[in-house]
Amino acid sequence: MLVTLEGLDGSGKTTVWEALQERYPDAEFTREPTNDSWYGDAVYRSIEDDDADPLAELFLYTADHADHLSRVIEPALERGDLVISDRYSDSRFAYQGATLETAEEHDLADPLEYVVDIHEPFSITPDLTIYLDLDPETAATRAGTTNKFERAEYLASVRDNYERLIERDPDRFVRVDAMQSPADVLDAVTDALDEAVSASR
């Protein structure tokens, strides 16, 4: 079973992902961008480059995703493991969808749909996606505005894209209010996860 954690920068995904490791010691915990491959290294270089071409950046993230799938996710799912990923393809749909929306050099009719279509032939849709919902201003403040993505105005359009994704596939998403205390957020995530894991047995 594949479970993903999604949300804006600073929404608390990594805090939750780390806490879940105690509760699910046998699960495969993983993340995107990956932090153990040269594909992930290339993505982190692009994140630091304010002038990166948005389409080139999309394909770097997508290359990292393809490697992540074949090297980590597919083998774990074949073993029957529970896989919990801190960010996954919805991050690309929401973030690169937003970046390409304002990219003057690339005139795509619907950038979010374009990014979804690129993934369609090879990617795996998560069984459950937990969306930590937070307003863009709080997200940018918590994230510390350390890279080009962590700005409230940009995060507002990323949030709109997450709403579109939830609307397209409401049964896959569980929305958790990320303004709650970390303990309450963790409780809500754990409830959703426990329920999905029991239902899959």
Ligand SMILES: Nc1ncnc2c1ncn2[C@@H]1O[C@H](COP(=O)(O)OP(=O)(O)OP(=O)(O)O)[C@@H](O)[C@H]1O
């Ligand atoms: N529920 C919460 N309430 C208040 N602060 C929180 C909460 N959850 C996490 N934080 C704090 O917000 C900051 C960002 O948290 P975290 O790194 O878990 O977010 P993230 O979604 O993984 O961010 P990013 O996508 O930028 O890596 C950290 O300082 C963390 O301690």
Ligand SMILES: Cc1cn([C@H]2C[C@H](O)[C@@H](COP(=O)(O)O)O2)c(=O)[nH]c1=O
């Ligand atoms: C997977 C993925 C991530 N991003 C962005 C979101 C963040 O600002 C950075 C790094 O992620 P982290 O969780 O803060 O380490 O990358 C993106 O734009 N597109 C993606 O597919």
